[in-house]
Amino acid sequence: MSDVLVLAEHHGTEVRKVTFELITAARDLGTPVVLWLGSGCDDSTLASLGNFGATKVLVVDSAEVSDHPVAPGAEILASLIGTMQPAAVLVASSADGKEIGARAAIKSNCGIITDAVAIAPDLTVTQNVFGGSTIVHSKVNHGTPIITLRPNSVSAVPESVTAVIEHISSDISDGAQLVSIVNRNVVEKGARPELAEADVVVSGGRGVGGAEGFGVIEALADSLNAAVGASRAATDAGWYPHQYQVGQTGKTVSPSLYIANGISGAIQHRAGMQTSKVVIVVNKDPEAPIFELADYGVVGDLFAVVPQLTEEITQRK
Amino acid sequence: MKIAVCVKQVPDTWAEKKLKADTSTLDRESADGVLNELDEYAVELALQLVEANSGEVVIVTMGPERAAETLRKAISMGADAGIHVVDAGLGGSDAIATSAVLAKALEGRDFDLIVFGSESTDARMSVIPAMVSERLGLAQVTFAQKVEVEGDTLTAERVTDYGFDTLTATLPVVVSVVEKINEPRYPSFKGIMAAKKKPVETLSVADLNLDAAAVGAGAAWSEVADFAARPPKAAGVVVTDEGAGGTSIADYLTTSKFI
Numbered sequence: 001m002s003d004v005l006v007l008a009e010h011h012g013t014e015v016r017k018v019t020f021e022l023i024t025a026a027r028d029l030g031t032p033v034v035l036w037l038g039s040g041c042d043d044s045t046l047a048s049l050g051n052f053g054a055t056k057v058l059v060v061d062s063a064e065v066s067d068h069p070v071a072p073g074a075e076i077l078a079s080l081i082g083t084m085q086p087a088a089v090l091v092a093s094s095a096d097g098k099e100i101g102a103r104a105a106i107k108s109n110c111g112i113i114t115d116a117v118a119i120a121p122d123l124t125v126t127q128n129v130f131g132g133s134t135i136v137h138s139k140v141n142h143g144t145p146i147i148t149l150r151p152n153s154v155s156a157v158p159e160s161v162t163a164v165i166e167h168i169s170s171d172i173s174d175g176a177q178l179v180s181i182v183n184r185n186v187v188e189k190g191a192r193p194e195l196a197e198a199d200v201v202v203s204g205g206r207g208v209g210g211a212e213g214f215g216v217i218e219a220l221a222d223s224l225n226a227a228v229g230a231s232r233a234a235t236d237a238g239w240y241p242h243q244y245q246v247g248q249t250g251k252t253v254s255p256s257l258y259i260a261n262g263i264s265g266a267i268q269h270r271a272g273m274q275t276s277k278v279v280i281v282v283n284k285d286p287e288a289p290i291f292e293l294a295d296y297g298v299v300g301d302l303f304a305v306v307p308q309l310t311e312e313i314t315q316r317k
Numbered sequence: 318m319k320i321a322v323c324v325k326q327v328p329d330t331w332a333e334k335k336l337k338a339d340t341s342t343l344d345r346e347s348a349d350g351v352l353n354e355l356d357e358y359a360v361e362l363a364l365q366l367v368e369a370n371s372g373e374v375v376i377v378t379m380g381p382e383r384a385a386e387t388l389r390k391a392i393s394m395g396a397d398a399g400i401h402v403v404d405a406g407l408g409g410s411d412a413i414a415t416s417a418v419l420a421k422a423l424e425g426r427d428f429d430l431i432v433f434g435s436e437s438t439d440a441r442m443s444v445i446p447a448m449v450s451e452r453l454g455l456a457q458v459t460f461a462q463k464v465e466v467e468g469d470t471l472t473a474e475r476v477t478d479y480g481f482d483t484l485t486a487t488l489p490v491v492v493s494v495v496e497k498i499n500e501p502r503y504p505s506f507k508g509i510m511a512a513k514k515k516p517v518e519t520l521s522v523a524d525l526n527l528d529a530a531a532v533g534a535g536a537a538w539s540e541v542a543d544f545a546a547r548p549p550k551a552a553g554v555v556v557t558d559e560g561a562g563g564t565s566i567a568d569y570l571t572t573s574k575f576i
C-alpha cells in the first residue's frame with residue numbers, strides 16, 4: 001500500500017486531537033506516515049501517534065523550522081511529496097495546515113481541497129460549504145491530492161502499531177526564512193477542552209451582558225466538561241477573549257452538542273457552528289434567527305434558565 | 318510606500334440569509350455581488366499605512382465585468398488606482414489558477430506591501446495569500462491582527478491557535494489581515510465621487526502573458542463530482558420559560574443521552 005503523509009498538528013509535546021483524526025482518516029487511504037515539524041516528539045508522543053496507526057514519524061527538528069512560520073514546512077512537505085510519492089497528503093484545516101498545504105501545492109504542482117469533513121478510499125472528498133448549507137463531493141485530479149481536514153469531522157479510532165521515528169535533515173532555502181518568529185505569545189489555556197476539538201460547546205453572546213455574565217456560561221460549560229465559545233459581539237466588547245470567538249472569522253466548530261445563549265444567530269456566527277449535531281438555544285427573543293437551528297430551544301432569560309440547567313445537570317450526574 | 322490590496326467580489330451574505338428563511342435550497346446566483354467583508358480591513362490597513370508614511374494604494378481584483386463595481390467601492394474608501402483582471406476564460410478558476418493570475422498582475426510593479434483579507438466569505442479557503450507569496454517568492458505574514466511598518470521593517474502579530482506569534486520581516490511583504498486589526502472606514506461622498514475618476518487598468522489573460530490553458534474551469538486541479546443542499550434540519554421544539562426552562566433542557570439532554 002502506498003504511504004499517506006500526515007502533517008502533525010502539535011504545540012510542543014502536546015499533540016492536537018485532529019492529528020489522531022488525520023491518522024485515522026489516512027488508514028483508509030494507505031499507510032500513515034507522520035511528518036512532525038519542530039521539537040516535542042518524545043517517546044510518549046511517538047507512542048501516542050502509534051496508538052492511532054502511524055507506522056513512521058519523520059521528524060525535522062531544527063532552528064530553521066522553529067524560527068520561521070509556514071514556508072520551511074512547505075519546503076519540507078514538497079520535497080517529501082517528490083521523494084515519497086504518497087497517495088495523498090492530509091493536513092489539518094488550521095491556519096498553519098492550510099498555508100503549508102497551499103504553498104506545497106504550488107511547489108509540487110498538486111491540487112488542493114480544503115475543509116474536508118470526510119475522505120473516501122477513492123480520495124473523493126466531502127465538504128460542507130456556504131456555512132454548512134451545501135454538501136459538495138470533489139476530487140483532486142492533478143498530482144498528489146493535498147487535503148485539509150476539519151477538526152472533529154472524523155472520529156479518532158485507536159489501532160495500535162509501533163511507530164518508528166526517523167530524523168530527517170532539512171535544507172531550508174533562504175527564501176523560506178524571510179519571516180522570523182520573534183515571540184510566541186501563549187494565552188493561558190485553562191482546564192477546559194480546546195474549542196475547535198470539543199465535543200460540547202457552550203457559547204455566550206451579547207445577551208450575556210458583560211464579562212461577569214460569562215460566569216454562568218462557564219459554570220454550565222464545566223458541568224458538561226465543555227469548551228466555552230462566544231459570539232463576535234461578546235469578544236469585540238472584550239467580555240471574553242478573542243480566541244474563543246465562534247463563526248466565520250473565529251473558530252469553526254462541529255461538536256455533538258452546541259448550546260447558544262443570548263446569541264441572535266447572525267449568518268457569520270452560524271457559519272462557524274451550523275454543522276453541530278445537536279443545537280440548544282436560550283434566547284429571550286422568540287424571533288431570533290438562531291431558533292431556526294435549534295433542536296431544542298427555550299425562550300427566556302438566560303440568567304434564569306442557564307443556572308437552573310447547570311444545577312439540574314450537576315444533580316443528575 | 319506602494320501598497321496593493323487584493324479584493325474579491327462575493328455574493329452578499331445577508332441576501333443569502335434572507336433567501337434561506339423562505340426556501341430550503343440556496344440560490345447564490347440571485348445574490349448581489351459585494352466587496353468581501355474581510356477585504357475591507359485590508360484596504361483600511363493600506364490606507365492607514367499610506368496616511369502615516371505617504372505613498373499609493375492600488376486595488377487589485379480578478380473577476381467578471383460586474384466586479385468593476387466592487388473595485389470602485391474599494392477605491393472609494395480612499396485608494397488611488399485599480400487593476401481589474403477580467404477575461405471570459407477565467408470563469409471557474411480554482412485557487413491555484415487565481416493565485417497565478419494575481420501573482421502575474423502584481424509582479425514587477427514594485428509593491429512594498431501586498432495586502433489580502435484572511436479569507437473570502439464564499440470560498441473560505443484562506444489559501445490565496447500563501448499561494449501568491451509562494452509564487453512571488455516574497456515574505457508571508459498572514460492572519461495578522463496587528464501590523465506596523467518602520468522604515469523597511471514590518472512587525473506583525475499572527476493569530477495562532479494558542480495566542481499569537483510576533484513576526485518580523487523586511488519589505489516587500491505579503492500580508493493577510495483578520496478582522497480584529499481595525500475598523501474599516503465608510504467611503505465618504507467625496508471618496509465616492511473621486512473614485513469615478515481614479516485610473517483603472519483592465520487586463521486580460523493574454524495581457525498577463527499567462528497561458529490561457531492554465532486558467533479557468535478546464536485547468537482546475539480539483540473537480541466537483543456532485544453537490545446537494547444539506548437536508549433541511551427538522552424543526553426543533555421551542556418552549557417558553559415559565560420557571561422550568563432549565564429543567565426542560567436537562568430533560569432533553571437526558572433523553573438524548575448527553576447526561
Ligand SMILES: Cc1cc2nc3c(=O)[nH]c(=O)nc-3n(C[C@H](O)[C@H](O)[C@H](O)COP(=O)(O)OP(=O)(O)OC[C@H]3O[C@@H](n4cnc5c(N)ncnc54)[C@H](O)[C@@H]3O)c2cc1C
Nearest residue numbers: 205206207231232233247248249250262264269284285302
Ligand atoms: C466581516 C464580519 C465577520 C464576522 N464574524 C463573526 C464571527 O466569526 N462570529 C460571530 O459570532 N459574529 C461575527 N460577525 C458579527 C455578526 O454579524 C453579529 O453581529 C454577531 O454574531 C452578533 O452577536 P450576538 O448574537 O451575540 O449579538 P446580538 O445579535 O446583539 O444578539 C444578542 C441576542 O441575545 C438575546 N438576549 C439579550 N439578553 C438576553 C437574556 N438576558 N437572556 C437571553 N437572551 C438574551 C437577544 O434577544 C439577542 O437575540 C461578523 C461580522 C462581520 C461584518
Ligand SMILES: Nc1ncnc2c1ncn2[C@@H]1O[C@H](COP(=O)(O)O)[C@@H](O)[C@H]1O
Nearest residue numbers: 323379433434436437440442443444445
Ligand atoms: N478573485 C480574486 N481577486 C482578488 N483577490 C482575491 C480573489 N480571490 C481571493 N482574493 C484574496 O484572497 C483572500 C483569501 O481568499 P480565499 O483564499 O479564497 O479565502 C481574499 O480575502 C482576497 O483578499
